[in-house]
Amino acid sequence: MPVRLARVALFALLLPPLAGCGTTGLFSWPPQPRGQQVDPADVTQLVPSISTRKDVTALLGSPTATASFDPNTWLYVSQITRPVIGGTQMVRSQHVIAISFDQAGVLRDIAVKDKADELPVQVVSRTTPSPGTHASFFQQLIGNIGRFNPTGGAASQPLTPSSANTPGNY
Numbered sequence: 001m002p003v004r005l006a007r008v009a010l011f012a013l014l015l016p017p018l019a020g021c022g023t024t025g026l027f028s029w030p031p032q033p034r035g036q037q038v039d040p041a042d043v044t045q046l047v048p049s050i051s052t053r054k055d056v057t058a059l060l061g062s063p064t065a066t067a068s069f070d071p072n073t074w075l076y077v078s079q080i081t082r083p084v085i086g087g088t089q090m091v092r093s094q095h096v097i098a099i100s101f102d103q104a105g106v107l108r109d110i111a112v113k114d115k116a117d118e119l120p121v122q123v124v125s126r127t128t129p130s131p132g133t134h135a136s137f138f139q140q141l142i143g144n145i146g147r148f149n150p151t152g153g154a155a156s157q158p159l160t161p162s163s164a165n166t167p168g169n170y
Contacts, residue, residue, distance in 0.1 A: 031092060035078035036064050038097055043110060046099070051107040056099055063099075072101045072108075091115065 042059045056074065063074035076097040081089040094115040100108045135143065 029083045031080045031082050032089075033078065034081055034089075036061065036076050037078045038076050038095070043097060043112070046107055046110060048107050048109060053101060053105045056107065060097075060099075067098070070100075072103070074099045074101075094118070 038060055045059060046056060060076060064077040065075045067073035067075060076099070078095050079091050080093045081091050084090045096113040098109075098111040098113065100111075102108050
C-alpha cells in the first residue's frame, strides 16, 4: 500500500507543472485552409495591360467568385480558420485577390486585400412593414363577416337528394 500511495503523491506533485506543457497542440485543432490558396509568386507573374484571362486562369485557376455588379472582376478568396466552441470557425487570416479586366479581357488591375481591410457591417434589427399585415380591431371584426360556416364544415354545400345518401353527409 505505501508504494501505491507514493506513486499517487508523485503524480500529484508532477501534474501541476506539466499541466501547461503542450496544451496548445494537445487541445486545439490545426489551422484549416479554406478557399483558393493563391501563391504570391504566381500573382507577380501577371502583368497589367499584357496578361489576359487565359493567362490568369492558367496561373491561378478559376476564380472563387466574380464581383456582383461587374463580371470583369474576378475574386480569389482564401482563409485560414480554426474551430471554436459551438462548431463555428474563427478566421485567423483572410486574403482576397481582386483581378479586374477590361472589356477585351486584358488584365487591368490587381488588388490584394487582407483581414485588416475588412469593414464592419451593422445588421439592422427593425422589420420592414408590408401593406395589409396590420389590421385594427374593427377591420378584423368586419373582415370575418361572411366567413362563418354554420355547419362547421370546410365548405357549405346545399344538400341535394343525390348527395343525401352519400356516406359522410350527416
